[in-house]
Amino acid sequence: xxxxxxxxxxxxxxxxxxxxxxxxxxxxxxxxxxxxxxxxxxxxxxxxxxxxxxxxxxxxxxxxxxxxxxxxxxxxxxxxxxxxxxxxxxxxxxxxxxxxxxxxxxxxxxxxxxxxxxxxxxxxxxxxxxxxxxxxxxxxxxxxxxxxxxxxxxxxxxxxxxxxxxxxxxxxxxxxxxxxxxxxxxxxxxxxxxxxxxxxxxxxxxxxxxxxxxxxxxxxxxxxxxxxxxxxxxxxxxxxxxxxxxxxxxxxxxxxxxxxxxxxxxxxxxxxxxxxxxxxxxxxxxxx
Amino acid sequence: xxxxxxxxxxxxxxxxxxxxxxxxxxxxxxxxxxxxxxxxxxxxxxxxxxxxxxxxxxxxxxxxxxxxxxxxxxxxxxxxxxxxxxxxxxxxxxxxxxxxxxxxxxxxxxxxxxxxxxxxxxxxxxxxxxxxxxxxxxxxxxxxxxxxxxxxxxxxxxxxxxxxxxxxxxxxxxxxxxxxxxxxxxxxxxxxxxxxxxxxxxxxxxxxxxxxxxxxxxxxxxxxxxxxxxxxxxxxxxxxxxxxxxxx
Numbered sequence: 001x002x003x004x005x006x007x008x009x010x011x012x013x014x015x016x017x018x019x020x021x022x023x024x025x026x027x028x029x030x031x032x033x034x035x036x037x038x039x040x041x042x043x044x045x046x047x048x049x050x051x052x053x054x055x056x057x058x059x060x061x062x063x064x065x066x067x068x069x070x071x072x073x074x075x076x077x078x079x080x081x082x083x084x085x086x087x088x089x090x091x092x093x094x095x096x097x098x099x100x101x102x103x104x105x106x107x108x109x110x111x112x113x114x115x116x117x118x119x120x121x122x123x124x125x126x127x128x129x130x131x132x133x134x135x136x137x138x139x140x141x142x143x144x145x146x147x148x149x150x151x152x153x154x155x156x157x158x159x160x161x162x163x164x165x166x167x168x169x170x171x172x173x174x175x176x177x178x179x180x181x182x183x184x185x186x187x188x189x190x191x192x193x194x195x196x197x198x199x200x201x202x203x204x205x206x207x208x209x210x211x212x213x214x215x216x217x218x219x220x221x222x223x224x225x226x227x228x229x230x231x232x233x234x235x236x237x238x239x240x241x242x243x244x245x246x247x248x249x250x251x252x253x254x255x256x257x258x259x260x261x262x263x264x265x266x267x268x269x270x271x272x273x274x275x276x277x278x279x280x281x282x283x284x285x286x287x288x
Numbered sequence: 289x290x291x292x293x294x295x296x297x298x299x300x301x302x303x304x305x306x307x308x309x310x311x312x313x314x315x316x317x318x319x320x321x322x323x324x325x326x327x328x329x330x331x332x333x334x335x336x337x338x339x340x341x342x343x344x345x346x347x348x349x350x351x352x353x354x355x356x357x358x359x360x361x362x363x364x365x366x367x368x369x370x371x372x373x374x375x376x377x378x379x380x381x382x383x384x385x386x387x388x389x390x391x392x393x394x395x396x397x398x399x400x401x402x403x404x405x406x407x408x409x410x411x412x413x414x415x416x417x418x419x420x421x422x423x424x425x426x427x428x429x430x431x432x433x434x435x436x437x438x439x440x441x442x443x444x445x446x447x448x449x450x451x452x453x454x455x456x457x458x459x460x461x462x463x464x465x466x467x468x469x470x471x472x473x474x475x476x477x478x479x480x481x482x483x484x485x486x487x488x489x490x491x492x493x494x495x496x497x498x499x500x501x502x503x504x505x506x507x508x509x510x511x512x513x514x515x516x517x518x519x520x521x522x523x524x525x526x527x528x529x530x531x532x533x534x535x536x
Binding site: 028087088089090098099100143144147176177178181182192193196197198200232234235236237238239240241242243244282 | 345346347425426428429430432435436438440441442443444445446447448450451453468469470471
């Protein structure tokens with residue numbers, strides 16, 4: 001009798017074990033996450049260790065991102081945009097194609113840069129080692145890093161010289177791929193589709209307004225802007241244009257976007273001299 | 289001399305005969321062994337009213353529907369109460385080998401007149417599919433799977449004349465698809481394991497390549513939910529499973 005019971009308990013526990021992967025469909029538990037505590041990050045010649053990032057995370061990050069890294073910290077109800085859910089492994093600021101994991105360096109840069117117009121400050125006071133450890137800690141929340149590799153970063157050719165022709169060509173790209181549908185013809189985030197935009201979780205989200213002097217969330221160098229529209233901002237309505245804008249055209253578009261920004265720039269000066277008109281949304285495709 | 293030539297050819301002849309035998313055997317085996325499941329999915333009751341879609345935000349889209357107004361496609365009822373866009377698949381009883389084979393056909397999801405055609409695209413796990421655009425306006429194709437399943441969300445633009453986007457999904461999941469530029473554009477990728485079918489305009493379907501056996505067939509409708517039925521397929525035969533939904 002006892003052996004039979006024991007046999008049954010074995011079968012039952014085997015069944016319980018087999019059904020365990022189903023748990024990952026729902027919220028991960030601390031138990032699942034702890035299994036990845038050996039996660040590392042590699043940025044240049046620095047190696048980050050998840051377990052060394054824990055203390056900084058508990059002190060500085062947990063309030064928003066939560067003890068389980070799901071973005072459900074104590075401040076969740078009060079901040080907008082909402083804190084990132086690290087368990088999903090979906091990130092806005094990447095050098096890698098849409099639908100792929102970011103590189104360790106992408107996360108490392110995001111921590112120092114912060115996210116403009118959100119509650120994520122610039123953590124530039126951390127040492128590089130601290131940041132690398134935090135990157136490893138952030139990664140250990142998501143099962144994706146156990147099974148997937150980060151995407152291959154997109155190639156960005158050297159920045160060419162700004163010319164009037166390039167700015168005009170950039171305007172044509174802006175018209176052709178219809179950036180203005182959301183961002184508006186003047187970059188004021190008032191295009192016909194701007195009002196209904198939602199993020200992947202169905203929460204309202206605004207298109208970037210180029211005219212308010214704000215910095216783009218994923219960096220404000222020319223290379224950052226190039227990267228933003230070529231990789232897309234995963235989790236948001238901003239798609240990747242990598243298949244539809246050639247690398248050379250992409251630089252043209254960067255120059256044209258500079259003319260829309262309120263910040264002073266060489267491009268803005270040149271556009272004024274060219275007397276460049278905004279694109280006409282009512283003209284047929286190709287003639288805007 | 290003559291005999292020598294024939295002896296030389298003999299192995300080749302034997303090989304060809306063998307190859308022919310093997311090929312013919314394989315064909316006959318699959319033709320005799322694999323059956324199918326057919327049936328009709330119907331709505332028992334009056335078809336719910338489908339709201340019209342206001343596309344005035346994009347003149348290209350509203351012009352395309354000037355004479356043929358677009359409506360939501362949540363429940364599409366055809367002749368005789370047949371339900372369109374229902375996905376049928378084998379949810380239980382499929383041998384592991386049959387479940388893991390992805391078909392080589394490439395289903396196509398078209399963005400045409402600012403509507404997804406078809407509204408529901410069914411596919412197998414790891415089966416390649418294509419997203420194309422027939423429109424002279426920019427779309428962004430943005431599927432929203434749950435990343436915890438292993439399916440990773442992505443978001444790609446398709447301006448006029450864009451090349452097709454070819455992808456596949458790693459796991460079985462019902463994935464909503466949207467275009468953020470045209471918020472009314474909403475469709476589904478229904479990713480299942482093993483053979484599947486979608487109903488046509490009259491609610492008819494046929495799941496091909498079903499090995500003989502006893503199965504549970506599941507019908508999925510985006511608004512009316514899922515139903516299941518037991519079906520037995522004999523070698524080379526056809527099982528039948530008809531489904532009836534009640535309006536909500």
